[in-house]
Amino acid sequence: MSDELLERLRHFQSDAFPHYRSQFRSLVDDGQRPLTLFIGCSDSRIVPYLLTGAGPGELFLVRNVGAFVPPYDQSHGFHGTAAAIEFAVLNLEVKRIVVCGHSHCGAIRALYGQVHPAAQNLARWLELGRAAALPAAEPDPDVLKRTEQRAVVLQLERLMDYPMVRERVVAGMLTLHGWHYVIEDGEVHVFDVHRGGFVPASLAENAGTGPYALPARDIALDASGIPTTGA
């Protein structure tokens, strides 16, 4: 029986890696300095490197079911996503955090149905999106889309409960970006708090600034929505 994964590993080293050898060498010698923490749904159809055109060393990735952010205050339990947020902000000093949900998200649909009775961790995890759900027994595509987008904003708000995130956002050192990726269109809709909703990237003025992203005073933003002053 052929081992497809093994073949792909060998192919990577012999055919793909040589193109990146020097890049990986410097990333090892100098260490990683990614500017973006990308929190995305685990869905296989989201490919963060394709979406953003990023290369090795550019994205610090966290993926989980639904692209959810657990609460900062935990009395018990192991929370990989919370640990990654703390590490990215405190150690890597990322400049932006992207929360990326998407169309046809199984986690969001599951908010309107039953999960497998044995999936006790999943059932508990989905509670992190519960407040985004709308009162609908049989959600239509529009309700699902709105729930997907509301869930992204909910996670941005929960990010602001992390003291190290809030501190840096208020200081203009970190921006929060809420994205809703429409798989079938290949287009990300970015949450724009000033325009009160999600705007297709083709019409957006920046990569999206979440709630609380801007201090009261006006500051200049670069094309990525990052403050050009104090950064």
Ligand SMILES: [Zn+2]
């Ligand atoms: Zn999903």
